[in-house]
Amino acid sequence: MRIGELVALTGASVKAIRYYEQLGLIAPARKDNGYRSFDDHDARAVSEIRELASLGVSPQQAAPFLECLGLGHDRGDDCVSSLSVYRDTIANLDRMIGSLSERRIELQRRLNESAERTFTQRSNMTDFTLLPEGLPVPDDDGAAGHLPGMHLPNLVLPTSDGRRVSFDALGPGRTVVYLYPLTGKPGVDLPEGWDAIPGARGCSTEACDFSNHFDQLRQAGAQRVYGMSSQSPEYQDEVVQRLQLPFTMISDESLAVADALKLPTFAAPGHERLYSRLTLIVRDGEIEHAFYPIFPPNTHAQQVLAWLEQHPA
Template sequence: MTRGGRFSLWAEDDMQISELAERAGVTVKAVRYYESLGLVVPDRLSNGYRDYGDEHVRAVAEIRELAAVGIAPSKATPFIECLGTGHIHSDECPASLAAYRDGIADLDHAIATLTARRDLLARRLDESALRGFPDAPPTPPADFTALPSGLPRPVDDGAADHLPGMALPPLVLPATDGRTVDLSRLGGPASGSARSIVYLYPLTGRPGVDLPDGWDAIPGARGCSTEACDFRDHFDDLRTAGVDAVFGLSSQTRDYQRELVDRLQLPFAMISDPQHRVADALRLPTFIAGGERLYSRLTLVVRDGAIEHAFYPIFPPNTHAQQVLTWLRENPLA
């Protein structure tokens, strides 16, 4: 059934704009806006009043649903026209599919812009913190290479029980040595003659940059720098025990991680995963501190691209590399 040359999916019921807005779940102001865009064209009664039918309810509801997924009303014309030609679904027409593609492209651009803006803010924060404040009285820098006493011990909540045997996802992430690392290719050649170690950590302290409030009270949070030092000091021993590569992995930026590698003279690279792609792919435990999502401390022994063993929880972190070394010696490669 048609009405004024436009589509109708139900029997016609004349209605006023307030009823249309109520039935479609929008405001009268929104309906007026859709009319100004030419998306809703009411009929006119003999007295000049606007007259709406069920086809207009359908159109307004479709515009609202499109807006919820990121298609602005100003770009909804192809979908409404598709319905107007008799299609049951508004995205059955080529022009609608093109509008979807344009919407995805707009989102990709927005994400890239916001990511670049965030990285710029993070770099400026780091640079500002390192410059310090010359008018403030000097304070001794925090020693991130030593653990304070009385840190709470993390408990095993089972969040890593599912990991052994899982294949690492084919994610390519940036490392501090300038290369990219394909996680699915870690763990030595197909012959199984080597292993890789990937230790995940929340964040490392840095001179002049405060740790999140209450950091030391979070079980397992403190000690990332001491953990890195322990892997540094036992790096050669790990290689002798059959490890082909060691990587640290966190959600911090590569520039932030690079400062740590240089300051602690680490013989291995760090992998940056600010979007937590590894955590989402492997269902890894994370936590929130300082308004940021951070990795829980966890270490993976990788062989032929799969997780052979997972260390979780880890405590104390300053001797964890030795714990990994002991496991490797007790479980030699065949």
Template sequence: MRIGELAQRAGVTPKALRYYERLGLLEPGRSSNGYREYDESHLRAVLEIRGLAATGISARKSTPFLECLASGHDHGDDCVSSLAAYRDSITEIDQIIATLRARRALLVERLDAGASRTFTEERPMTDYTTLPAGLPVPEDDGAAAHLPGRALPSLAFRATDGREIDLGRLAGGRAIVYLYPLTGRPGVDLPEGWDAIPGARGCSTEACDFRDHFDELAAEGVTAVFGMSSQHTDYQAEVVDRLRLPFPMLSDEQFLLADALSLPTFAAEGHDRLYARLTLVIREGRIEHVFYPIFPPNTHAQQVLAWLRENPV
């Protein structure tokens, strides 16, 4: 079968198949005219990769399962090496959990020590990696309806990895830029009434969802992911490190992009202007698609992923 038929039967895009091929997970045959040729074994391999992705095992770590299928087993986890890969993934998660618990305990200890020197009454610490119940749902006010098809202006923004990124000159494939108002830090209060503002709460959870589905986005042809806010780069760098994000943040303290594209913003206590939560799909210097409003933010990357699969290039 040709690449288009395999993509359709497996529920992926041709770009995803080429990505798997670059990783060495698929080795298609070649016809006399040079076209890729696939068979049922390739279909089983792609379905196995997708099934593993649902468990959090990225395509890069699927080799033992594919080798197990290739050796004639009915299931990719019938082999000892596959079970070992499961255990390694569980151990990795356990290590991450242990590290986060240790870091959290240290932060709480330092917070308590600092608060005891400064305040007579301790205030409870807010956990910004989870969403509280009962948050107001934002409504579509039409503030982003003019954006699809617009060209990106040539503006350079400082990234947390030290680069200068011009969104109007991004080369190749699709890029995802999700704009958010601000991220909270453990032990630091958010603006008064923050949870009552529709769409404000959830920046850290949104970033974590893009982190957890980063490989799947790449498999669907996304060449770059950026988070963007008006916060200073140093503040954003702390978030990238603390949440272990595999992509950089962009800082737009002067709201240059907002002014150039008439993007929606809002005000909160202590902040005259903040970006409203909005995501741009950029292709060849233009806005191909806009997600606005966004709710809930903690599953937004999955919403973007579903759109990409429904709208392959």
């Protein structure tokens, strides 16, 4: 076959094929007119080189794999010499990952330091228990009226502390799960027009209110308190650490719980679906009470506390 046919068969570029030939990885025959003539062996070699490259094994390291194929083995890594290339490549990747991780940590440190410095300089709102004035109040559209009496779905979800919880088996007694759309953090902008969306603003203030009343909630019969959103566990962990929350967050990035329980959600710029602010009182896997809509969020934990005190288990 000619080089154009080899390109079509393997997906490699003409330049790449000529480079492989320069490295001695393939050795096409020459016709009387001087054109290269490639065969099935060359096509297999080119495909092997490309597959290895996709894994981080450079063409310069591919020779042992091609030699292994040339000996009649079904796979290029059936030979011991190929395995040593794997080990060397893994070691190089580990070094790269370590270096990149160190860079990321330093960049994140500088970002947080700069953002917090800028935030302090430009904003008088340093108390997370406060909210801006004039926020729109969400309407009660009845979207949570069906929840009392429902059982939690059988879903296993990750948490901000690196663990996983069975959502239908949070534990005996009462559990408070407050759902929120998203929390901001230094250096990361909130969606455009966030404050104009009824019930959107106030996730950090709500978290702080639950933190401030955590011991009282426990004394009133809440065995556990969880925050829950569709943000990643890593993002949630940053919030838990920064706000020094005494409880963990549950991450539901696919909004599986929302789908199972038909919970209210909304869209915002850059976010197709977010949880509407809602709090569940769960008792032995069954929803006992639902708070919805929630406003203002910065005093909502006190509302939950009052309900628990008025409805002792």
